[in-house]
């Protein structure tokens with residue numbers, strides 16, 4: 001079963017996503033900021049990543065760049081809020097495969113994941 005890493009500084013968001021993904025049979029690891037995301041990625045080598053943009057320590061854009069330089073094949077989907085369009089464009093240019101706007105629609109998350117994993 002595919003391994004997914006969930007990265008968000010909001011605990012409730014990690015809980016909701018982890019519940020959704022484990023419910024679909026995915027093996028989930030979590031990180032609560034960009035710094036931890038880079039470390040956890042190296043250790044867990046997930047098949048795909050769902051990553052928040054706005055986080056302390058290291059934001060999602062920095063973490064995306066580091067993960068992609070370590071693993072150019074990394075499949076990262078950004079979790080964004082309304083009003084973050086310019087950061088979304090930057091993320092896509094840096095190699096993010098897709099983005100999901102929060103509050104997220106569970107079906108949209110699953111479709112995005114299946115697409116990047118397919």
Ligand SMILES: [Mg+2]
Pocket residue numbers: 008009010052053054055
């Ligand atoms: Mg955040």
